[in-house]
Amino acid sequence: MSQAVTRSTTGPATAAGPGLLASLDPLLREWLPRQRWFAGKGRPVTGFSLVAATELLPLEGKLGLYHLLVRAHQPLAPVPGAGVEDGIPHPGDCYQLLIGVREALPPRLAPALIGHVHDGPLAGRTVYEALYDPRPAEVILEALRTQARIGGLRFVRRDEIRPDLVPRLMTAEQSNSSVVYGDTFILKLLRRVVPGTNPDLELPLALAREGCPRVPPPTAWVTAEAAETGAEEPYVLAVLQPFVQGATDGWELALRELAKGEDFSAEARALGRATAEVHTALARALPTVTLGHLQLQSLVEGMTARLEAAAQAVPALRPYAPALHSAYEALADLAAEGHTWTAQRVHGDLHLGQCLRAPAGDWSLIDFEGEPARPLAERRMAQPAVRDVAGMLRSFDYAAHSAGGPPALEWAAACRAAYCTGYAEAGGNDPRTDPVLLRACETDKAVYEVVYEARHRPDWLAVPLSAIRRLAGPGPA
Numbered sequence: 001m002s003q004a005v006t007r008s009t010t011g012p013a014t015a016a017g018p019g020l021l022a023s024l025d026p027l028l029r030e031w032l033p034r035q036r037w038f039a040g041k042g043r044p045v046t047g048f049s050l051v052a053a054t055e056l057l058p059l060e061g062k063l064g065l066y067h068l069l070v071r072a073h074q075p076l077a078p079v080p081g082a083g084v085e086d087g088i089p090h091p092g093d094c095y096q097l098l099i100g101v102r103e104a105l106p107p108r109l110a111p112a113l114i115g116h117v118h119d120g121p122l123a124g125r126t127v128y129e130a131l132y133d134p135r136p137a138e139v140i141l142e143a144l145r146t147q148a149r150i151g152g153l154r155f156v157r158r159d160e161i162r163p164d165l166v167p168r169l170m171t172a173e174q175s176n177s178s179v180v181y182g183d184t185f186i187l188k189l190l191r192r193v194v195p196g197t198n199p200d201l202e203l204p205l206a207l208a209r210e211g212c213p214r215v216p217p218p219t220a221w222v223t224a225e226a227a228e229t230g231a232e233e234p235y236v237l238a239v240l241q242p243f244v245q246g247a248t249d250g251w252e253l254a255l256r257e258l259a260k261g262e263d264f265s266a267e268a269r270a271l272g273r274a275t276a277e278v279h280t281a282l283a284r285a286l287p288t289v290t291l292g293h294l295q296l297q298s299l300v301e302g303m304t305a306r307l308e309a310a311a312q313a314v315p316a317l318r319p320y321a322p323a324l325h326s327a328y329e330a331l332a333d334l335a336a337e338g339h340t341w342t343a344q345r346v347h348g349d350l351h352l353g354q355c356l357r358a359p360a361g362d363w364s365l366i367d368f369e370g371e372p373a374r375p376l377a378e379r380r381m382a383q384p385a386v387r388d389v390a391g392m393l394r395s396f397d398y399a400a401h402s403a404g405g406p407p408a409l410e411w412a413a414a415c416r417a418a419y420c421t422g423y424a425e426a427g428g429n430d431p432r433t434d435p436v437l438l439r440a441c442e443t444d445k446a447v448y449e450v451v452y453e454a455r456h457r458p459d460w461l462a463v464p465l466s467a468i469r470r471l472a473g474p475g476p477a
């Protein structure tokens with residue numbers, strides 16, 4: 001692993017050294033695991049190593065600013081897709097940090113505090129999560145606007161960016177961190193980063209080339225060059241895109257309508273159409289493949305392995321596992337009979353919260369990263385488009401269980417039907433004509449959700465478990 005301490009080519013000279021991380025180490029051990037976006041919850045952090053450090057503002061000023069890529073050592077790996085120790089040695093995940101350094105924090109930045117440094121080059125200073133502070137956020141936007149190269153960081157711009165946009169950090173619960181600039185742009189700073197093409201940049205760029213208006217096109221992005229990090233490929237670190245002004249996300253909207261006892265099927269149908277339009281554009285933009293017997297076998301093996309790992313991690317799932325396996329076996333049987341399916345690039349983690357409705361009524365889809373816990377190569381594989389449909393169908397069910405009171409099952413059924421109708425109207429294959437594949441994909445998604453909730457929101461575990469019971473069907477469980 002490289003201990004790159006980078007030297008700026010067009011930015012300020014760097015004063016960061018390996019001592020920097022050593023002095024931050026005790027503070028990060030305490031602070032990092034508390035962050036919503038920390039992926040290694042439940043496993044101890046035993047240390048850190050520096051992948052790259054870049055000074056963005058020199059320490060001599062009132063405000064110092066460091067960009068760090070830091071590997072958090074957690075010697076045991078998560079069970080694939082489950083996040084629970086199983087003893088497999090693991091080098092640890094790499095996180096992107098933007099660290100502000102001041103003599104003292106003004107009260108408005110109190111929530112951003114990481115801690116007070118006692119040793120090393122930052123001794124006596126206060127370090128904090130710099131995205132809370134407008135000045136560092138402006139530094140990033142200015143670097144994008146001017147296409148700067150600072151150390152190993154490359155700021156790449158595709159479209160014009162107006163100067164002087166005022167930043168504000170989004171405070172929503174997120175897997176990453178986002179800053180909105182003057183209601184014009186939104187910057188997503190990825191937190192757990194891996195080298196290689198990131199689908200959250202790759203797919204919106206491909207859709208922009210296709211002229212698909214359903215996805216905000218990337219305006220600019222940040223990468224860390226491979227030479228600076230010791231990786232084989234650059235890391236994609238952040239993506240700037242147009243901000244959909246006044247938008248409401250589908251989750252919020254669905255809950256609002258549910259609370260009023262209102263039907264949501266017209267919106268669900270429009271969402272189905274939007275999804276089909278995105279799928280059609282993705283199938284035009286990027287290669288599609290036919291899944292024959294062998295490929296189907298490996299798809300089924302993946303689903304089976306995820307179910308097994310999930311049942312190991314979440315005991316409540318165990319009684320249903322045999323019945324759930326039958327959904328995958330039915331798919332394998334169809335494949336053995338010679339059925340084939342088309343696979344293409346998909347969103348990968350589609351749910352109501354990833355759909356934004358502009359005030360004029362148009363729906364946009366965002367966040368093409370895929371399921372965050374899966375390896376990058378898996379997230380970039382061509383898959384049956386029904387995977388995304390299954391994600392949305394699950395989401396209507398989630399909403400029906402989350403509005404308070406008895407689950408609004410009829411409401412969800414109407415949304416699910418309308419969504420499939422809209423999907424077929426806009427040129428997608430009606431998912432209801434392929435019930436075996438749909439059931440397998442819905443099962444796989446519900447299994448993922450069981451693990452996700454057990455890990456992040458145990459209070460919500462009952463929601464996917466109720467779907468698990470439905471999907472398992474009547475039987476000994």
Ligand SMILES: Nc1ncnc2c1ncn2[C@@H]1O[C@H](COP(=O)(O)OP(=O)(O)O)[C@@H](O)[C@H]1O
Pocket residue numbers: 170172174175176177178186188216241242243244245247249353354356366367369
């Ligand atoms: N282009 C956009 N316009 C308006 N709001 C957006 C846009 N992109 C994202 N958001 C808001 O930011 C939130 C987080 O974005 P998302 O890409 O889902 O990040 P994460 O991967 O961290 O979950 C979304 O739920 C949405 O509210």
Ligand SMILES: O=P(O)(O)O[C@H]1O[C@H](CO)[C@@H](O[C@H]2O[C@H](CO)[C@@H](O)[C@H](O)[C@H]2O)[C@H](O)[C@H]1O
Pocket residue numbers: 174175251349351352353367371372391394395396398399449452
């Ligand atoms: O939006 P993210 O990329 O962070 O996705 C993760 O978190 C989601 C929750 O915020 C989670 O979605 C699940 O809960 C939603 C309601 O909060 C529901 O609409 C989805 O259908 C359900 O899957 C998602 O699975 C996870 O990857």
